[in-house]
Amino acid sequence: MNSLRRQWPLYVLMILPMTFFIIFKYIPMAGVMVAFKDYNMFQGIWASEWVGLDVFREVFSMPQFYRALRNTLMLNFFSLLTFPIPIILAILLNELRIHWYKRVSQTLLYLPHFISWVIVGGMAIRLLATHTGSVNQFIKNLGGNPIPFLENEFLWILTYTGAGVWHYAGWGTILYLAALTTINKELYEAADVDGASRLRKIWHVTLPGIKPTIIVLFILQIGRMAEISFEQPYALRNELVMDVAQVISTYVYTVGIQSAQFSIATAVGLFQSVVGLILLLTAEFLSRKINNQGIF
Amino acid sequence: MRKPFRTLTLAFLAIVLMMVMVLAGCSGSNQGSSTGTEPKQQGGGDDSSKGERITLTVELFDRNNTPAGEPPITDNFMTQYIQENFGDPNNIEVKFVTVPRAEEVDKLNVLMASNSAPDIIFTYNKPTVENYVKNGGLTDLGPLIEEHGPNLKKVLEPALPYGVFEGKQYAIPALRVLQAQTTTFIRKDWLDKLNLPLPETTEQFVEALRAFKEHDPGNTGGKVIPYSHINLFHMMPLVNSFWEWDKIDDKALYAVPRWLQPGSKEGFRLLNSMYHEGLIDPDFAMADDFSQQFAQQVVTGIAGAGTTNTNEPVYNGYYANLRANNPDAVLEAIDPFTTPDGKRPKPMYEPIGAYIMVPAFSENAEIAVKYLDWMARPENILVLQNGIEGVSYTMSEEGYPVLLDTPEAHTLLYNYYDYCIILNGKFVSPDDPYKNIAANAFDLEFKDFTINSIEAGNNDGYVIPRVDIPVEAEIKYAKMLEDFEKEMFAKIVTAPPQQFDQVYDQLVDEYMAMGGQAVMEEKMQAYDEFYNQ
Numbered sequence: 001m002n003s004l005r006r007q008w009p010l011y012v013l014m015i016l017p018m019t020f021f022i023i024f025k026y027i028p029m030a031g032v033m034v035a036f037k038d039y040n041m042f043q044g045i046w047a048s049e050w051v052g053l054d055v056f057r058e059v060f061s062m063p064q065f066y067r068a069l070r071n072t073l074m075l076n077f078f079s080l081l082t083f084p085i086p087i088i089l090a091i092l093l094n095e096l097r098i099h100w101y102k103r104v105s106q107t108l109l110y111l112p113h114f115i116s117w118v119i120v121g122g123m124a125i126r127l128l129a130t131h132t133g134s135v136n137q138f139i140k141n142l143g144g145n146p147i148p149f150l151e152n153e154f155l156w157i158l159t160y161t162g163a164g165v166w167h168y169a170g171w172g173t174i175l176y177l178a179a180l181t182t183i184n185k186e187l188y189e190a191a192d193v194d195g196a197s198r199l200r201k202i203w204h205v206t207l208p209g210i211k212p213t214i215i216v217l218f219i220l221q222i223g224r225m226a227e228i229s230f231e232q233p234y235a236l237r238n239e240l241v242m243d244v245a246q247v248i249s250t251y252v253y254t255v256g257i258q259s260a261q262f263s264i265a266t267a268v269g270l271f272q273s274v275v276g277l278i279l280l281l282t283a284e285f286l287s288r289k290i291n292n293q294g295i296f
Numbered sequence: 297m298r299k300p301f302r303t304l305t306l307a308f309l310a311i312v313l314m315m316v317m318v319l320a321g322c323s324g325s326n327q328g329s330s331t332g333t334e335p336k337q338q339g340g341g342d343d344s345s346k347g348e349r350i351t352l353t354v355e356l357f358d359r360n361n362t363p364a365g366e367p368p369i370t371d372n373f374m375t376q377y378i379q380e381n382f383g384d385p386n387n388i389e390v391k392f393v394t395v396p397r398a399e400e401v402d403k404l405n406v407l408m409a410s411n412s413a414p415d416i417i418f419t420y421n422k423p424t425v426e427n428y429v430k431n432g433g434l435t436d437l438g439p440l441i442e443e444h445g446p447n448l449k450k451v452l453e454p455a456l457p458y459g460v461f462e463g464k465q466y467a468i469p470a471l472r473v474l475q476a477q478t479t480t481f482i483r484k485d486w487l488d489k490l491n492l493p494l495p496e497t498t499e500q501f502v503e504a505l506r507a508f509k510e511h512d513p514g515n516t517g518g519k520v521i522p523y524s525h526i527n528l529f530h531m532m533p534l535v536n537s538f539w540e541w542d543k544i545d546d547k548a549l550y551a552v553p554r555w556l557q558p559g560s561k562e563g564f565r566l567l568n569s570m571y572h573e574g575l576i577d578p579d580f581a582m583a584d585d586f587s588q589q590f591a592q593q594v595v596t597g598i599a600g601a602g603t604t605n606t607n608e609p610v611y612n613g614y615y616a617n618l619r620a621n622n623p624d625a626v627l628e629a630i631d632p633f634t635t636p637d638g639k640r641p642k643p644m645y646e647p648i649g650a651y652i653m654v655p656a657f658s659e660n661a662e663i664a665v666k667y668l669d670w671m672a673r674p675e676n677i678l679v680l681q682n683g684i685e686g687v688s689y690t691m692s693e694e695g696y697p698v699l700l701d702t703p704e705a706h707t708l709l710y711n712y713y714d715y716c717i718i719l720n721g722k723f724v725s726p727d728d729p730y731k732n733i734a735a736n737a738f739d740l741e742f743k744d745f746t747i748n749s750i751e752a753g754n755n756d757g758y759v760i761p762r763v764d765i766p767v768e769a770e771i772k773y774a775k776m777l778e779d780f781e782k783e784m785f786a787k788i789v790t791a792p793p794q795q796f797d798q799v800y801d802q803l804v805d806e807y808m809a810m811g812g813q814a815v816m817e818e819k820m821q822a823y824d825e826f827y828n829q
Contacts, residue, residue, distance in 0.1 A: 151790070239786035258775045
């Protein structure tokens, strides 16, 4: 009670974010009802008829749904393989001693994060199209054979993952750089006294110092394995690679928004959330087992 | 120490207060616009409703083709004409709501589901209309047209039956003046350079493409794309020329997917071999729907031939741009895709364009019909389709408008077809087909090209039989199947030749499994029901 009286401005400040979360995150959750109804968009959610699990039965009988689920997990798995890249970048940046050089490289690394995926998609076609893209023109001029970056399914996955690294990696270093500043300088000095080399210091001081951050971010990423952004696959895909590029988010868009089958789209989305929750809890559980620390 | 803290607190509180006020302001103005037709409270008394201006909202396609420096499509000569001649006299504010052309169905579904669609909406997509009908989302316009739409009834007479669903006039289909769908054209100046005739058969056409590739008559430095604008919709004349028409009756034409029609596979096989020979645009699968990519290829003089919407090079202006770049360039409409018995079958449109609708939740259905009726009056059609006499057109002696080839005309009319939504194509009079065709050959410089294009696009054309019973499976799967067809097309055309049959059969199986079968069976039933009543 005493603390409430003393710190009331802080509590008042909390009201706005709380209102935001309640209005935009919790109230819309009631909308998942649509997944259990024969939703009529003009009658609204309440007036539509309950149909139990019929919608889910229909979803699980659609071959396209399994394809989207598989692709989502697969693309996310490839993205997960790139998880160490921001860590390496952050450590490299941290080791830079020339101040202005560090600043400039940091800014350059952040920039791609601010470029919309729609533009990245356009750039990908200009650069990587098999016959007209600049990269392939260059290869052809050197006498090589054009590489179908966007048309071959496996190469497309690599292009997708690579574009993801280009887009996210620089931005992803921010959290690690922040964690790096919390490492006690005296540890480095002690290591210097012991005659440790740079690599040794990175291995024995820096990495253990940011280990908790790494674990938290890793768990969060595992929890996101079942969900996938809409823009990245949608902007990069084309008709030839749909077998690997149709993911849950784009499938929900096709089914829900374009075909107005809102019940099916909601059921798919709900299923995705449940899988995500299970993955998140599993990762958390494993992390507690192995490292004695998790996030919750 | 205490004082700064207190100032900070006050500053925070001020910010909080401000945000709350902003939020309140937002919701207030939202309310204002959504119930804009209701009289405001402050006036008080009965007379406030009389003086209140009603806002009529109208959907407008944004094709992203506004020339640089021109006014926005929501506030230009056309919208001002509408406001001054329909809006102001009736105390109505006509407001246009833009929807991106390539996402019309998505955007419309969202607007409809959130009850925020404009009073007048339209779509080219029939399953979408049927879905709205099925869910009770549309206003029955029949009685309103009877009462307020005499001009509309007269102009749209051939089209109106297509807007009847479950016995009610839920949609007003735009009248399609010309039913031709696609026409192929070729660079005649390239043919002349190579001493080749205008192709009259499929073989001659392919020969000409080979010659384009080999001799590069346009001096493109190897960038030549002999045949471009490759997509399923525009490849139908080629594919249709391989169909075994004696085995296809009306019911099959209506119900059987194109992939399963006898002979279809051979048509796609030809495209496949053209792809591997380098005769068609190798990156065709990268182009989005409605992209300007092909227009660019024509304008920059690297495309040798293409199949487009009939007369598109003229009405989209890229033929004119090509001529500006290269005065020697000549496009010629051709009709090369021939069946063994010399026919040139190709799909044609029903006599309708977009379905115009009024959502059930709209309070302005009557005004909407009055607006459309106003639009159907000849004097308004003339202005909305042709602009200002003396500036963008002149009247010919025979009484049809002829466009002037001036920069003013181009900037006035580059998207004219999006305002006069009740008509698809230039229209002069319901009683005079010749005037209608002549009016569509509006650009004098390209008059012959246009007339030839229309003739070629009509030649041996077929219209899919009409069945007005909504097909449930189609409502549900149409969009997914349509997307999958694009995927099939890309994969089939680019498949390695030795695996062509395998890829084709496997994709067709997938297509049938994901809803194609259900749609076909229901369509067969609907056909029998409709024609045996």
